Amino acid sequence: MSVTKVGVIGASGYTGLELLKILINHPKFQLSYVANSEGNTTLSQLHHSLNKVYECDVLKADIDECASSCELVFLALPHKTAMVYVKPLISKGLKVVDLSADYRLPQDIYEQFYCPHTDTENLSHAVYGLPELFRDELRSAKLVANPGCFPTSAILGVLPFMSRRVKNTPIIVDAKTGVSGAGKKLSDNTHFVNVNDNLFAYNPLMHRHAPEIAQKLGVDFDEVHFVPHLVPLTRGMISSIYIQVNSDFDAYEVLEEFYKEAKHVRVCKNPVDMKSVAGTNFCDIYVKRKSNMLFISSAIDNLMRGASSAAVVNANLMMGFDEDLGIPNIAYVP
Numbered sequence: 001m002s003v004t005k006v007g008v009i010g011a012s013g014y015t016g017l018e019l020l021k022i023l024i025n026h027p028k029f030q031l032s033y034v035a036n037s038e039g040n041t042t043l044s045q046l047h048h049s050l051n052k053v054y055e056c057d058v059l060k061a062d063i064d065e066c067a068s069s070c071e072l073v074f075l076a077l078p079h080k081t082a083m084v085y086v087k088p089l090i091s092k093g094l095k096v097v098d099l100s101a102d103y104r105l106p107q108d109i110y111e112q113f114y115c116p117h118t119d120t121e122n123l124s125h126a127v128y129g130l131p132e133l134f135r136d137e138l139r140s141a142k143l144v145a146n147p148g149c150f151p152t153s154a155i156l157g158v159l160p161f162m163s164r165r166v167k168n169t170p171i172i173v174d175a176k177t178g179v180s181g182a183g184k185k186l187s188d189n190t191h192f193v194n195v196n197d198n199l200f201a202y203n204p205l206m207h208r209h210a211p212e213i214a215q216k217l218g219v220d221f222d223e224v225h226f227v228p229h230l231v232p233l234t235r236g237m238i239s240s241i242y243i244q245v246n247s248d249f250d251a252y253e254v255l256e257e258f259y260k261e262a263k264h265v266r267v268c269k270n271p272v273d274m275k276s277v278a279g280t281n282f283c284d285i286y287v288k289r290k291s292n293m294l295f296i297s298s299a300i301d302n303l304m305r306g307a308s309s310a311a312v313v314n315a316n317l318m319m320g321f322d323e324d325l326g327i328p329n330i331a332y333v334p
């Protein structure tokens with residue numbers, strides 16, 4: 001059986017580790033290049049959890065070595081760093097799935113919320129990696145901009161109801177995330193003592209994921225009111241979404257009809273929870289209507305559907321494989 005050689009740059013990070021775990025077991029992707037910023041180590045030294053599971057060298061990231069070792073590469077790198085790698089990798093003919101925010105937004109919006117963009121050429125053809133919106137485009141993409149975790153949970157929740165929403169009314173997204181969403185670097189907010197037994201909002205209404213949600217839903221930034229909260233959990237994310245709708249309809253039926261073919265969205269009859277999606281690519285969605293107010297609850301694993309398993313689904317589509325191939329679907333329950 002022919003295999004596709006793939007690489008992971010950013011293998012020492014949280015999403016990098018999740019990518020490795022999926023790729024080690026993937027039937028058609030062969031892990032052929034594994035790198036971080038310093039290299040000079042092995043996988044088992046880097047991630048003790050992979051000891052006696054899979055071993056390989058971890059190299060200092062290098063464009064030429066990466067290009068000669070694989071056909072497709074996953075970049076699990078910080079914003080701004082990712083585009084420094086994308087530019088030469090694409091010019092050497094590699095396919096790239098970028099987990100950062102560098103290719104998710106038009107240049108003007110990106111520069112308003114992040115930093116100056118240094119690779120506008122590739123920005124123009126990058127495809128936003130949400131199959132529920134762009135499945136056909138993803139099949140022929142050379143560069144995929146993997147969505148942010150909060151936008152994934154919010155967009156999948158709201159999308160089925162966009163045609164029934166009262167125009168120009170607020171889309172309120174009240175979201176909770178586990179701490180792994182912040183990556184492995186230390187910060188005051190993610191310090192154990194600040195997170196443990198605690199709960200707080202951060203960047204209310206001005207978080208960089210608000211424009212991503214607005215742009216992909218095709219609404220104005222001012223219509224999206226997004227407030228993320230940090231909760232004392234390692235992984236998981238729930239978005240509680242409130243929108244006003246105008247016509248009389250059965251919200252559950254709308255959701256079921258919209259996602260009847262979706263492999264990685266589950267429509268739920270009871271309010272969703274984080275644990276039931278932990279370690280999987282599922283997005284679980286619940287909806288409840290009271291008069292013209294709709295409450296939508298959408299749960300994902302931030303490291304999986306919000307990052308790494310979504311990235312492998314996108315790579316499957318780019319390579320013409322079944323999008324479900326090698327994707328974990330049994331949650332870490334209990």
Ligand SMILES: NC(=O)C1=CN([C@@H]2O[C@H](COP(=O)(O)OP(=O)(O)OC[C@H]3O[C@@H](n4cnc5c(N)ncnc54)[C@H](OP(=O)(O)O)[C@@H]3O)[C@@H](O)[C@H]2O)C=CC1
Pocket residue numbers: 009010011012013014015016035036037038039061075076077078079081099100101147148149180181182183184185302303306307
């Ligand atoms: N965590 C999450 O839930 C989600 C994260 N993302 C995005 O995915 C990307 C990765 O996130 P995450 O895994 O959490 O981040 P981490 O901070 O956990 O890991 C970052 C990785 O990038 C590597 N790295 C940093 N700079 C360089 C460089 N110049 N050259 C090579 N490697 C470098 C680090 O290597 P080293 O160890 O050597 O420093 C490390 O492996 C980010 O853009 C993030 O925003 C997207 C959705 C969800």
Ligand SMILES: CC(=O)N[C@@H](CCC(=O)OP(=O)(O)O)C(=O)O
Pocket residue numbers: 099100101147148149150177178179180181182183228230
């Ligand atoms: C807890 C926490 O800090 N979460 C991150 C979001 C997760 C993420 O990394 O998303 P991007 O891919 O867009 O960077 C944040 O709020 O910025």
